[in-house]
Amino acid sequence: IRDRGLICEVSDASSTSPRLRHARTTDEGGRGLLIVAQLAQRWGTRYTATGKIIWTEQVIPADTVAQPGPTA
Structure with a gap:
């Protein structure tokens, strides 16, 4: 996780394909995937026998990667 990127996975029991959409101001949901996709x-998406997993990958800038400390 602290190498070059961070992968986050979220699962649910629905087999419905996720889609990017712009939610209307009156919508109670539908903004999450659009926000995550921008970041x-x-x-x-990976489908499973019990639903689906949506995964994202974010780059960790080289200057923020934890460096191992000195060993004794």
């Missing part, structure tokens, strides 16, 4: 380098 992530890439994202995708």
Whole structure:
């Protein structure tokens, strides 16, 4: 996780394909994937026997990667 990127996975029991959409001001949901897609380098969906997993990958800038400390 602290190497070059961060991968986050979220699962649910629905087999409905996720889609990017612009929610109307009166909508109670539908903004999450659009926001995540704008922040992530890439994202995708993996279907399982019990639903689906949506995954995202974010790059961790080299200057923020934790460096191992000295060993004794």
